[in-house]
């Protein structure tokens with residue numbers, strides 16, 4: 001059994017993907033070819049925002065947003081303590097300070113009450129200027145944007161949506177990657193919408209930021225002339241082969257993959273209803289794109305032993321995430337290390353992510369559920 005079955009997906013989409021790749025090879029337009037612009041239009045339309053700028057990966061997407069806003073030395077960016085490293089790494093790499101905020105124990109996403117406390121604390125400390133909140137749609141579930149937006153307005157902060165895991169999710173009928181002043185995503189192969197290498201995208205309704213990001217992604221070029229460089233930028237492009245693959249995959253994602261992965265989540269929920277596990281909760285008004293199906297093991301369960309028993313039966317499982325951000329060695333001795341996040345610490349000890357993808361069979365789901373329940377007995 002695969003954790004995320006990309007071979008099976010390729011087997012289903014092979015004819016269309018092979019044709020799309022062959023088309024790029026014969027066009028020999030490997031950078032900024034037609035499929036890149038077409039894909040950007042399709043992604044913007046799907047998400048429901050005015051501008052989509054593709055780039056080299058989800059980490060660069062966050063960096064491009066921060067650079068467009070001029071976030072750097074002396075600035076504070078509020079980041080959930082329970083996330084992939086990039087969300088905190090990017091502000092730190094720009095010279096800003098990531099301030100880690102605890103999460104909600106059922107949604108796994110940044111806790112709006114803790115967020116407001118952290119903003120007040122940074123303001124009172126007076127060392128750093130609060131500039132932005134980088135909310136994450138963890139495991140496919142949009143963060144609590146109604147409340148987060150209110151808080152951002154109240155304190156005059158910019159909102160970045162790190163939708164690297166959230167693409168395809170919804171809140172009150174609006175799609176993920178539309179909630180931030182700028183939103184970002186990743187097309188790393190294992191994400192909800194993945195390509196065949198690295199890729200990412202930035203989304204915004206703001207014309208000025210969109211133009212700056214397009215420039216920053218290509219060495220700070222002037223809009224008309226790529227050899228007239230008006231700002232210090234990066235080289236961060238999605239190549240044409242990846243765009244062609246993504247066009248095929250986006251069609252499958254919209255037509256059936258999202259529906260199928262939701263069905264898989266429902267089957268897991270039913271199979272685990274009597275298990276004593278804490279199951280992922282999707283509140284009314286929310287839709288998850290199920291980047292991960294993550295359960296919490298009962299108090300005192302030996303997670304490594306459980307994983308070993310699953311592995312004996314050929315069932316892969318992963319721990320996302322093992323370590324709170326604020327205890328990562330990279331932040332040792334910095335302002336960022338001084339965070340109080342008991343929920344994240346609890347989650348890091350108990351979470352387990354199970355095989356999850358649109359091509360998972362009913363049989364596989366029952367096999368995983370039975371094996372996990374048995375391992376816990």
Ligand SMILES: *Cc1c(COP(=O)(O)O)cnc(C)c1O
Nearest residue numbers: 057058059084086164165186188
């Ligand atoms: C994967 C991920 C990223 C980074 O995306 P890459 O394409 O791997 O650079 C950023 N944030 C979160 C939450 C992620 O899961």
